[in-house]
Every structure is written in structure tokens, then in C-alpha cells.
Amino acid sequence: xxxxxxxxxxxxxxxNRALERVVPGExxxxxxxxxxVIDAMRYTLLxxxxxxxxxxxxxxxxxxxxxxxxxxxxxxxxxxxAASLMLDDLPSMDDAPLRRGRPSAHRQFGEAIAILxxxxxxxxxxxxxxxxxxxxxxxxLVTLLADAVGxxxxxxxQAEDVLATESMLSFETxxxxxxxxxxxxxxxxxxxxxxxAGGSERDIAVLTAYAxxxxxxxxxxxxxxxxxGSSEETGKVTRQDARKTTFVSFSGVEGARAxxxxxxxxxxxxxxxxxxxxxxxxxxxxxxxxxxx
Amino acid sequence: MxxxxxxxxxxxxxxxxxxxxxDARVDRFVLGGGAKRGRGAxxxxxxxxxxxxxxxxxxGPAAAIGLRARVPGLVASGTDAIVLAAYLAIFFGLATMLVxxxxxxxxxxxxxxxxxxxxxxxxxxxxxxxAGLLVGLACLVxxxxxxxxATGAGSGSLAWTIAIVLIAVTISLxxxxxxxxxxxxxxxxxxxxxxxxxxxPLSSWRTTAPLAALSFAGAVALLVTAxxxxxxxxxxxxxxVPTNQRVVVVGIDGIDVPTLDRLRRAGRLPQLxxxxxxxxxxxxSDPDRDPARVWTTLATxxxxxxxxxxxxxxxxxxxxxxxxxxxxxxxxxxTAATDLLRLTRPTIASxxxxxxxxxxxxxxxxxxxxxxxxxxxxxxxxDDSGIVISDRALLRLERxxxxxxxxxxxxxxxxxxxGWSDRRTRAASEGAAAIAAELPGDLSAxxxxxxxxxxxxxxxxxxPLLGTPDLLVLYLPGLDIAQxxxxxxxxxxxxxxxxxxxxxxxxxxxxxxxxxxxxRFVDAGDPPARRSPGEGGPARRSPGEGGRSVILVTQPxxxxxxGAGMIALSGAVxxxxxxxxxxxxxxxxILHALGVPVARDxxxxxxxxxxxxxxxxxxxxxxxxxxxxRRSYARTGSGAPLDREMIERMRSLGYLR
Numbered sequence: 001x002x003x004x005x006x007x008x009x010x011x012x013x014x015x016n017r018a019l020e021r022v023v024p025g026e027x028x029x030x031x032x033x034x035x036x037v038i039d040a041m042r043y044t045l046l047x048x049x050x051x052x053x054x055x056x057x058x059x060x061x062x063x064x065x066x067x068x069x070x071x072x073x074x075x076x077x078x079x080x081x082a083a084s085l086m087l088d089d090l091p092s093m094d095d096a097p098l099r100r101g102r103p104s105a106h107r108q109f110g111e112a113i114a115i116l117x118x119x120x121x122x123x124x125x126x127x128x129x130x131x132x133x134x135x136x137x138x139x140x141l142v143t144l145l146a147d148a149v150g151x152x153x154x155x156x157x158q159a160e161d162v163l164a165t166e167s168m169l170s171f172e173t174x175x176x177x178x179x180x181x182x183x184x185x186x187x188x189x190x191x192x193x194x195x196x197a198g199g200s201e202r203d204i205a206v207l208t209a210y211a212x213x214x215x216x217x218x219x220x221x222x223x224x225x226x227x228x229g230s231s232e233e234t235g236k237v238t239r240q241d242a243r244k245t246t247f248v249s250f251s252g253v254e255g256a257r258a259x260x261x262x263x264x265x266x267x268x269x270x271x272x273x274x275x276x277x278x279x280x281x282x283x284x285x286x287x288x289x290x291x292x293x
Numbered sequence: 294m295x296x297x298x299x300x301x302x303x304x305x306x307x308x309x310x311x312x313x314x315x316d317a318r319v320d321r322f323v324l325g326g327g328a329k330r331g332r333g334a335x336x337x338x339x340x341x342x343x344x345x346x347x348x349x350x351x352x353g354p355a356a357a358i359g360l361r362a363r364v365p366g367l368v369a370s371g372t373d374a375i376v377l378a379a380y381l382a383i384f385f386g387l388a389t390m391l392v393x394x395x396x397x398x399x400x401x402x403x404x405x406x407x408x409x410x411x412x413x414x415x416x417x418x419x420x421x422x423x424a425g426l427l428v429g430l431a432c433l434v435x436x437x438x439x440x441x442x443a444t445g446a447g448s449g450s451l452a453w454t455i456a457i458v459l460i461a462v463t464i465s466l467x468x469x470x471x472x473x474x475x476x477x478x479x480x481x482x483x484x485x486x487x488x489x490x491x492x493x494p495l496s497s498w499r500t501t502a503p504l505a506a507l508s509f510a511g512a513v514a515l516l517v518t519a520x521x522x523x524x525x526x527x528x529x530x531x532x533x534v535p536t537n538q539r540v541v542v543v544g545i546d547g548i549d550v551p552t553l554d555r556l557r558r559a560g561r562l563p564q565l566x567x568x569x570x571x572x573x574x575x576x577x578s579d580p581d582r583d584p585a586r587v588w589t590t591l592a593t594x595x596x597x598x599x600x601x602x603x604x605x606x607x608x609x610x611x612x613x614x615x616x617x618x619x620x621x622x623x624x625x626x627x628t629a630a631t632d633l634l635r636l637t638r639p640t641i642a643s644x645x646x647x648x649x650x651x652x653x654x655x656x657x658x659x660x661x662x663x664x665x666x667x668x669x670x671x672x673x674x675x676d677d678s679g680i681v682i683s684d685r686a687l688l689r690l691e692r693x694x695x696x697x698x699x700x701x702x703x704x705x706x707x708x709x710x711x712g713w714s715d716r717r718t719r720a721a722s723e724g725a726a727a728i729a730a731e732l733p734g735d736l737s738a739x740x741x742x743x744x745x746x747x748x749x750x751x752x753x754x755x756x757p758l759l760g761t762p763d764l765l766v767l768y769l770p771g772l773d774i775a776q777x778x779x780x781x782x783x784x785x786x787x788x789x790x791x792x793x794x795x796x797x798x799x800x801x802x803x804x805x806x807x808x809x810x811x812x813r814f815v816d817a818g819d820p821p822a823r824r825s826p827g828e829g830g831p832a833r834r835s836p837g838e839g840g841r842s843v844i845l846v847t848q849p850x851x852x853x854x855x856g857a858g859m860i861a862l863s864g865a866v867x868x869x870x871x872x873x874x875x876x877x878x879x880x881x882x883i884l885h886a887l888g889v890p891v892a893r894d895x896x897x898x899x900x901x902x903x904x905x906x907x908x909x910x911x912x913x914x915x916x917x918x919x920x921x922x923r924r925s926y927a928r929t930g931s932g933a934p935l936d937r938e939m940i941e942r943m944r945s946l947g948y949l950r
Contacts, residue, residue, distance in 0.1 A: 171305065171308055172308070172312070175308075175309075175312055212313065212314065213314055213315065216309075216314055247305075250305055251302050251305050255302040255305070258302055259302060259305060259306065259309070262306070262315060263309075263314060263315065266314065266315045
């Protein structure tokens with residue numbers, strides 16, 4: 001198992017504490033089955049996690065000079081990600097029994113509650129952004145996340161992934177699916193962080209290039225772990241993708257590892273304009289390249 | 294031992310680059326300036342500027358290499374090469390910037406027109422690819438034709454040609470790719486990003502490799518089929534068959550044949566009469582009377598288009614030591630403009646711009662001892678062509694100081710300078726005695742100055758310091774200068790009959806002075822044999838006990854527009870003949886008299902009618918393929934250049950206005 005970079009811990013603590021406020025334990029009004037939905041939301045959102053996307057938001061804000069205002073955006077990103085995992089694990093989709101080392105949400109709460117909880121998390125994410133930022137910045141962030149979720153993002157990627165299962169995909173199609181399912185949210189995370197810190201368009205362009213390469217590397221490593229890792233290590237069922245086309249299908253294990261490392265190196269190289277300020281983001285890329293969990 | 298790279302990974306890597314991952318440095322460089330805020334036009338402008346910078350860096354040095362090959366004399370040093378490359382980089386950078394900018398804007402405009410149609414993503418990519426292909430193709434065609442021009446038809450080595458074509462293809466693909474990327478980025482900046490498909494067209498190896506192969510084949514086809522510029526082939530080895538003749542070539546500018554004949558008939562030119570008594574050839578004259586151009590044609594046996602000295606006045610490009618010789622008449626307006634902008638400045642044609650070796654250089658290469666005095670475009674004097682007292686030598690001897698290639702070998706300079714004062718005194722006295730006609734003061738001074746100049750040159754040519762060369766070449770400009778002063782100056786506009794008669798009398802006196810001065814070359818006796826300071830080097834023919842031939846070469850000069858030149862051979866090997874010949878026949882005729890083979894690629898062969906049958910039988914014409922191009926000589930002198938003084942001197946003598 002590869003250890004997370006040391007700087008992760010304080011960020012993770014801050015994010016975990018803040019996430020508690022995104023979905024409070026006590027609902028504002030209690031009626032019917034809402035407590036179950038809230039439990040399901042908290043079950044997935046607060047489950048042990050690396051918080052890579054949320055930390056990316058914080059680091060992007062930090063590199064742009066100010067991470068004081070980034071925490072709500074990091075939480076929103078994490079909520080969107082958790083929602084996407086719940087939907088992804090559903091029986092009608094990947095039908096994954098495990099997530100983050102625990103039974104997946106639909107196994108724990110039932111499919112209907114899991115679906116509702118996913119929608120709840122999405123709505124909470126957008127609501128949180130609207131409440132925490134001024135109108136102009138909130139609008140930009142909401143638009144950014146909506147795009148990342150929408151028809152050129154998670155929804156489109158998941159749809160194409162579901163429809164393509166058991167058929168041999170072209171490399172371009174596979175890249176498109178992963179870009180929408182993973183890469184877009186990585187890019188949105190970096191952009192969101194930069195926006196909260198008032199970063200320039202040049203900063204955003206640099207961070208987008210970083211996140212784009214990092215996102216794909218993350219996915220390539222995911223594919224690798226599905227082949228080489230164990231459930232104990234990854235916290236989810238492995239060999240799930242045996243009937244799917246993955247990066248490993250195209251390049252083999254060693255080739256995929258080489259490409260992942262190259263993508264991470266490119267991500268680091270993109271940070272050149274930031275100089276030493278990019279140290280943490282480089283560490284993050286190194287972690288992604290070598291991660292075993 | 295590391296495993297071999299997996300070709301699947303290479304392929305995936307290229308696909309990822311095409312999809313915008315990994316390090317697409319060119320794209321990042323081209324679009325880097327466009328990341329700032331601004332509209333699409335700002336992105337197009339910034340990207341065009343970056344493409345221009347890329348093209349300037351890539352094409353500038355390449356074009357400088359080509360230009361150096363095509364314009365000898367332009368690049369005289371490493372600094373020159375760098376400055377020229379910088380100029381060309383700016384030029385090509387600006388040109389590429391404009392072309393790329395236009396291609397980007399036009400391509401983007403065409404693509405945007407179909408933004409609303411369902412086929413927009415495909416159409417946009419097609420238009421972007423077309424814009425990139427167009428720019429890349431234009432670049433490839435240009436580079437191929439440049440290489441064709443630089444190396445000539447079939448003269449570049451195969452390995453070099455393949456290497457250059459590969460570089461050309463790479464540069465073209467880079468520029469084309471840059472334009473394509475920018476068009477797509479322009480569309481994205483214009484708010485059409487969502488409609489565009491991600492990734493770049495024509496960017497994976499599957500398309501790039503065939504495209505590169507096709508470009509390579511096209512460039513090679515262009516090289517094979519496009520008409521090339523002929524370049525001089527490699528020089529042949531020259532072997533002398535001794536003719537036992539030492540040859541003296543006397544070039545006199547400004548000879549008017551009717552005047553000459555009249556004075557000969559009157560018995561006033563006994564020496565010239567002897568020189569013209571045997572084989573005489575009438576030379577068709579170049580309608581352009583520029584002396585540097587005409588006398589270089591005589592010296593090289595090639596027309597100006599081949600030998601490269603097109604006019605007396607050349608241009609020096611700011612920052613470069615070398616010279617540029619504008620050829621076509623249309624250049625005059627351009628050079629006037631560049632002079633005004635101080636990008637160029639006038640200078641005098643020199644040996645640096647001469648592409649073809651002169652006959653004395655060929656003779657020296659063949660191992661003969663040679664000495665040349667004051668011929669046009671002989672500066673800077675090369676150190677491997679015998680004795681050269683260049684057309685700037687007199688100015689240097691007058692001014693003193695360390696020389697800047699005015700005289701070769703360098704050791705001769707000190708010796709000549711030691712006797713310079715006495716020589717000038719003698720020449721001044723001869724010049725003053727030569728002209729007795731009644732003339733206005735300025736004309737009288739001009740005549741004396743001309744006579745003094747010729748007397749100095751004749752004295753130099755006869756100096757024992759020059760030893761006993763197998764070939765002595767002397768150019769005398771005095772008659773042309775005097776004639777020009779008498780009949781072309783401002784005061785010659787409306788002459789009274791008596792004034793015209795005075796001037797004609799003065800001119801005739803000049804002919805007589807010249808005739809008397811030539812006596813020492815016409816007399817049969819050889820000057821005392823001495824070892825020349827320039828001696829040394831390859832084995833050479835012994836002068837033996839053979840005779841001496843004098844070849845008189847004349848041109849009508851700048852005044853007489855309808856006259857013809859002459860070549861006259863006198864001596865034991867000369868026949869009695871009167872023929873017509875081309876000006877380009879002079880050099881091979883002189884070389885034939887010396888027993889040096891003649892190049893087949895000269896514009897004319899020797900005038901064999903001027904030689905006796907016995908000589909022709911004993912020395913049948915021998916030929917070699919080519920004398921090759923003139924070597925490029927780096928100036929080694931440490932003295933200050935005399936450019937400014939030379940221009941003033943040329944002005945004072947009426948050569949420049």
C-alpha cells in the first residue's frame with residue numbers, strides 16, 4: 001500500500017469536518033423516509049476516503065495564493081463524486097457490492113434509497129455552493145459542476161459506459177468515457193479551486209492541463225488495480241472490469257503503468273509556471289502514479 | 294537490460310497526444326499566448342506571432358545557408374552568417390505570421406459559418422486540417438524549391454538531400470499543425486467549444502506517418518522535376534603543357550578604334566602599332582559599359598550572369614561584411630529605399646562577389662607564376678593566386694598602415710611601400726610631361742592625374758619585385774578616365790570648335806603618352822630575372838628560353854557607345870589575322886597561349902586564328918570540364934577597410950555619380 005503524502009492529513013481532516021455540515025445528521029424537518037436518505041447520503045459521503053478530488057480543490061486554491069475560501073467548493077466536489085459512486089454501483093449499472101471497504105449504498109439501504117440519496121447529495125452540493133459564495137462566484141462554480149455532471153460529464157460518460165459493456169471499444173471511445181466519468185471532475189476540481197482563489201485564466205489553463213493528465217492517470221491506475229490489486233487493498237471488488245475494455249486491454253499491464261507514469265510526469269511538467277509552489281500538486285501526481293489503493 | 298519499447302504503447306502515446314494529453318509542446322507553445330483574456334482574434338494574433346517566431350527560428354538559418362551558397366561574397370565571416378540568419382529569421386517570421394494569421398482567420402471564419410449545422414464538428418475539423426495542410430504545403434514547396442536553387446540541378450549529395458527533405462517535412466508538419474491547432478482553439482474561444490469534438494485531426498501516427506511519407510515523396514518529386522539553377526561543378530586538375538611563352542596581358546580601357554587607327558596611320562603610336570600588327574580580333578562589346586562588369590567578363594570568360602559582378606556599385610547590408618550585388622534593374626528602387634533606411638549602403642564591387650576564377654587565378658592554380666596589377670574586382674587579393682596588386686592597392690600604398698587584403702603576398706606590400714614616394718614622383722613627372730595641350734585647369738589636372746595613374750601602374754608592373762612571371766597582367770584605366778573627363782564631364786556639354794579641338798588634341802597626346810609608356814613591354818628583351826616574393830607553392834614550368842607574347846586587350850570605355858573592343862596577340866606565336874570574337878574568348882585565348890587547358894563550360898573557346906599554324910599544331914586545344922567556382926576567401930588583413938575612400942576615389946574619377 002502506498003502512503004498518502006503527509007500534507008494530505010490536515011486537508012482531509014478539514015474536509016471531513018466540513019462535510020459533516022453539508023449533510024447534517026439531524027434533518028431540518030423530519031418526515032417519512034428522509035432519515036434513511038440522510039443516513040445513506042452520510043454513509044457514502046463520510047465513508048473513509050482519500051478525498052483526492054477535494055484535496056485537489058484545496059491545492060489548486062493554495063497554488064493560486066489563497067485556500068481560505070476553497071473548503072465549500074471542495075465539499076461540493078466530494079458530494080458530487082459520492083453521488084456518482086452511488087449511482088455507478090447500482091444493480092442497473094456496475095452492480096458493485098463493495099465501496100470504500102464497505103457494502104455499497106444500495107446493498108446497505110436498498111436501491112431506491114440509494115438513488116434518492118445520490119440525488120440528495122447532488123442537490124446539497126449545488127445548494128452548498130450557492131449558500132457559501134457570492135452570487136457571481138457561486139454561479140460560476142455551479143455552472144462548472146453542472147457541466148461536469150451533465151451531458152459532457154458524468155452522466156454522458158456513465159451512459160456510454162453502460163451501453164458499451166461487453167463490446168470492444170476503440171481507444172478514443174474508452175478515453176471519452178473515462179474523460180467524462182473521471183477527468184472532467186478532476187478538471188472541475190482544479191478549476192473550482194483556482195476560481196475560489198481568484199486565479200487568472202492562465203492559472204486555470206495550467207491547472208486544467210495538470211488535472212486532465214492526472215485524471216486520466218488516475219483512471220489508468222484504477223484499471224491496473226482492478227487487474228493487479230486485491231479487494232482488501234482497493235476497498236472494492238476487483239476483476240469487475242474483466243468483461244470491459246480498459247486501458248490494460250490496449251497496452252498490457254506494463255504499458256499501462258508506463259503510460260500512467262508518463263501522464264503524471266506530464267501533469268507535473270505542466271506546473272512549471274508555478275515553480276516551487278507546485279510541490280504539493282507534484283506530490284499528489286507522484287502518489288497517483290504509484291498508488292496501490 | 295531494459296525491455297524493448299512496446300509498439301502498442303507508442304501508438305497509444307501518440308493517440309493520447311492527439312487527444313490533448315501528455316506533452317504536446319508545439320501546441321502549448323503556439324497557444325501559450327492565447328491563454329490570456331481576450332477575443333478569438335487576440336488568440337489568432339498571439340498564435341500567429343508564435344508561429345512566426347517558430348518559423349523564423351527554423352527557416353532563418355536554413356535560408357541563410359541557401360543564400361550564402363547562391364550569393365558568394367555576402368557572407369564573409371561567422372558573424373555575417375549569424376546576422377544574415379537573424380535578418381532572414383525576422384523576414385520569415387513576419388511572413389509566416391501574416392500567412393498563418395490569414396489562414397487561421399479564414400479557416401475559422403469558414404468553419405464558423407457552419408456552426409449551426411449538425412455536421413459542424415466534422416466540418417470544423419476538416420477546415421482546420423485544410424488550413425494546416427495549406428500552410429504546411431506552402432512551406433514544404435518553398436523549402437524544396439529553396440534547396441533546389443541552393444544546390445542546383447542534381448548537384449546536392451543524396452544523403453544531404455534526404456536529410457534536408459526530412460527537415461523540410463518536419464518543419465512543414467510543425468507549422469501546419471500549429472495552424473490547425475490554432476484554428477480549433479480559435480473556434481473554442483469563439484464559444485463553439487462544446488460543439489467541437491475533442492482531440493486534433495491528423496495527429497495520430499496513423500495519419501501523420503502517411504502524411505509525412507507523402508510529403509517526403511512530393512518534396513523529392515519537386516526536387517527532381519523543378520528547374521534548378523546551374524552551379525559550378527568541381528574544378529578539374531590542370532596540367533600545363535609548356536608553350537615556352539611568357540605572356541604579358543595589357544588591358545587598356547577607353548580605346549577608341551578610329552582614333553587609334555588615325556594615330557597609327559600618322560605614325561604616332563609605334564608601340565601600339567607593333568602590338569596590333571599581327572593577330573587582331575574585334576570584340577563584341579557588352580552594351581552595358583560598366584567597367585567592373587565588362588573587365589570581369591574578359592577575365593573570367595563568362596558572362597556577368599555567371600561571374601556575378603554585374604556592376605561597379607554593390608551594396609553592403611547593414612551588419613554584414615559581405616557584399617550584395619543587386620542584379621535586375623528593378624533592384625535600383627529597392628536599394629534606393631534600403632539605402633534611405635540605412636539597411637544597405639553603397640560599396641564597390643569586389644572579388645568577394647565574383648563567382649568564377651579569373652584567368653590569372655586559373656593559371657596560378659595550374660602552377661604558373663602570375664602577377665596581376667589593378668584589374669577590376671581583384672580586391673581582396675587572395676594569398677594563393679600569385680602576385681596580386683589589387684584595385685585598392687594604390688589607395689593603400691598612398692594611405693599606408695596595415696593592409697586589408699590589398700596586396701598579395703603580404704610581404705610585397707612593405708617592399709612596394711618603401712619605394713612608393715619615388716615611384717609617385719616619377720609618375721607625377723611623367724604625367725605632367727605627357728599633356729601639353731591647352732586645357733581648362735580642372736581638365737588639365739584630370740588629364741595629369743590619369744597619366745600619373747597609368748604611369749604608376751606601368752611602373753609597378755615593370756618592377757623587378759614582381760620577378761619574371763609566366764603571366765603578367767596589367768590594367769590601365771587612365772585613357773578611359775581622361776576621355777571621360779574630356780567628353781562626358783559637365784564642361785563638355787556645349788563645346789566651341791576650338792575647345793573641342795583642344796580636347797581632341799589632349800586625348801591624342803594621351804594616346805601618344807600611353808604608347809611610349811608601353812615600350813618596355815613591347816621591347817623584345819625580358820626584364821632581368823629575379824625571384825618573386827610570391828614564389829613558392831606547387832611545381833611550375835620553367836620559363837626556359839622561350840619568347841614573350843603580348844596580348845593587348847582593349848575596351849571602348851564609358852564614352853564611346855558604339856565602339857568595339859579588341860584583342861591583339863603579338864610575338865613569335867602570333868599569326869597575322871583579323872577576326873571577330875566574343876569578349877568571353879579573351880580568357881581562354883590567354884590560357885591557351887600559356888599551355889593551360891581550357892574549360893569546356895566557358896562561354897567561348899580560345900581565338901585560335903590569332904596563333905600561328907605551327908603553334909596550334911604543336912599545342913592543340915586541350916580541355917577540361919570546368920574551372921569550378923572561385924574559392925571563397927576570408928580576409929585576413931588587419932587594416933581598416935578603405936570602402937569610403939574607394940567610393941570617393943571612384944567618384945572623383947567619374948565612375949560613380
